[in-house]
Amino acid sequence: MSNNKSSARQKIRYRIRKKISGSAALPRLTVFRSNTDIYAQLIDDANGVTVAAASSKQKDISAQKAAKTEKSKMVGEAIARKATELGITKVVFDRSGYIYHGRVKAVAEGAREGGLQF
Numbered sequence: 001m002s003n004n005k006s007s008a009r010q011k012i013r014y015r016i017r018k019k020i021s022g023s024a025a026l027p028r029l030t031v032f033r034s035n036t037d038i039y040a041q042l043i044d045d046a047n048g049v050t051v052a053a054a055s056s057k058q059k060d061i062s063a064q065k066a067a068k069t070e071k072s073k074m075v076g077e078a079i080a081r082k083a084t085e086l087g088i089t090k091v092v093f094d095r096s097g098y099i100y101h102g103r104v105k106a107v108a109e110g111a112r113e114g115g116l117q118f
Contacts, residue, residue: 012097020092021045029079029118030094031107038072038103040079040111042091052086054078072103076110084115093118 022028027042039055056062056071061078064071083091091111098104112118 009097016094016097020094022092024051025090027051027083027088027091028094029091029111029116031096031098031104033096033098033103036068038068038075038107040075040107042079042083042088051088052079052082054082069103069106072106073110073113076107076112077114078110079107080111080114080116089115090117 020028022043022045024044024046027044030041030043032039032041037056039053039057041053042051043049044051054061054075056068056075058078061071061074064074066074083089093108093111095104100108108118
């Protein structure tokens with residue numbers, strides 16, 4: 001094992017992915033969290049394509065002077081906005097092995113406030 005924490009997260013990720021997958025009608029909302037930024041994607045696993053994406057690196061979000069958790073909520077709202085433009089209202093949430101807490105929870109709450117259901 002190279003890194004105990006990352007390999008444990010990888011095992012959790014695979015366990016989650018066995019149970020959930022996205023389709024064109026019900027895409028998977030997946031979250032990636034780095035030390036500085038957070039990324040969210042809507043993925044159609046049936047066709048293997050990313051339908052929409054949002055991250056804290058986008059100009060409108062990165063320009064804000066806010067804490068990482070608040071930026072994460074903005075990312076959730078941004079991905080919800082893009083989803084509603086595409087006519088998507090329901091998604092499957094994939095926390096990617098991260099604990100549902102802090103920034104990952106903020107993305108989920110932002111997406112819910114933006115109108116997504118999961």
